[in-house]
Amino acid sequence: MKLGDYFKNKRVLITGASSGIGAALAIQMSKWDAHLVLVGRNEGRLADVAGKCGQNTALICGDLRDPSVINRIQKSAEAAPMDIVILNAGTASYDADESFDAAQFNELINSNVTTMAHCVQAVLPSLRKSRGQLALMSSLAAYGGLPKSSGYGAGKAAVRLLAQSLDLDFRHLGVPVTCICPGFVQTPLTDQNRFPMPFLIDVDSAVIRIAKGLKARSHEIHFPKRLSLLLKLVMSLPAAWQYQLLRWATARL
Ligand SMILES: NC(=O)c1ccc[n+]([C@@H]2O[C@H](COP(=O)([O-])OP(=O)(O)OC[C@H]3O[C@@H](n4cnc5c(N)ncnc54)[C@H](OP(=O)(O)O)[C@@H]3O)[C@@H](O)[C@H]2O)c1
Numbered sequence: 001m002k003l004g005d006y007f008k009n010k011r012v013l014i015t016g017a018s019s020g021i022g023a024a025l026a027i028q029m030s031k032w033d034a035h036l037v038l039v040g041r042n043e044g045r046l047a048d049v050a051g052k053c054g055q056n057t058a059l060i061c062g063d064l065r066d067p068s069v070i071n072r073i074q075k076s077a078e079a080a081p082m083d084i085v086i087l088n089a090g091t092a093s094y095d096a097d098e099s100f101d102a103a104q105f106n107e108l109i110n111s112n113v114t115t116m117a118h119c120v121q122a123v124l125p126s127l128r129k130s131r132g133q134l135a136l137m138s139s140l141a142a143y144g145g146l147p148k149s150s151g152y153g154a155g156k157a158a159v160r161l162l163a164q165s166l167d168l169d170f171r172h173l174g175v176p177v178t179c180i181c182p183g184f185v186q187t188p189l190t191d192q193n194r195f196p197m198p199f200l201i202d203v204d205s206a207v208i209r210i211a212k213g214l215k216a217r218s219h220e221i222h223f224p225k226r227l228s229l230l231l232k233l234v235m236s237l238p239a240a241w242q243y244q245l246l247r248w249a250t251a252r253l
Contacts, residue, residue: 016089155203
């Protein structure tokens with residue numbers, strides 16, 4: 001089966017569809033004739049993406065921290081069960097030099113983890129009925145602690161464990177749960193970064209890698225392999241070696 005055929009006529013919900021990876025996923029899936037429900041916060045940008053996706057597109061506009069938006073997602077999933085739900089929305093911010101801000105940490109956990117948990121609860125009953133699949137957006141930053149990334153890394157690690165745990169609980173019931181772990185992808189989020197981003201890839205390449213992993217119903221989608229396999233290797237070493245290697249590799253950040 002060709003990659004695009006897998007998504008033809010599938011009902012796909014994507015959060016964070018107004019920008020970056022989510023927007024590019026939506027546009028590509030529309031070319032494959034998926035029926036889309038797109039969730040995003042910025043009304044104008046979400047409408048622009050919808051305009052590129054054609055008529056099989058419904059929109060839910062609002063902030064995922066608002067319970068009424070979660071409620072609308074649940075209603076939409078109940079009205080027409082989803083085949084694929086991609087919980088992609090997320091934000092990033094980094095610690096200032098030699099400081100730690102608990103409020104910023106809390107905000108990242110709320111935006112990147114807590115909202116995702118509410119979305120999971122909203123869509124899971126419908127996914128169980130349709131035996132659909134769920135994908136949660138984590139990051140290669142989840143593989144281990146990195147400098148200045150306390151909130152972002154901890155949040156993405158929580159998402160990764162959330163996905164692994166849900167996969168154990170629901171895959172055998174017909175709902176595979178995939179964790180998506182990208183390295184650096186060029187999007188408005190990374191455009192703000194002022195540090196070197198090794199192995200940065202373009203958003204369309206990221207979309208194809210994600211689509212292939214969804215078609216394979218993978219447990220984890222990780223890319224680019226040069227970076228993900230290197231990180232997996234480093235994180236398999238004793239903690240003291242990990243520390244030395246990561247200190248050396250990130251000294252200029
Ligand atoms: N780019 C990378 O290198 C990279 C690498 C690893 C993982 N990721 C993850 O991939 C996901 C997408 O990132 P991206 O690079 O595509 O970033 P992006 O261009 O900034 O897009 C983020 C999307 O999430 C939405 N969003 C954020 N907080 C939200 C909230 N509270 N309620 C509703 N929507 C919210 C944004 O909506 P608005 O624009 O409407 O505000 C936007 O649609 C994130 O979870 C990110 O952590 C990205």
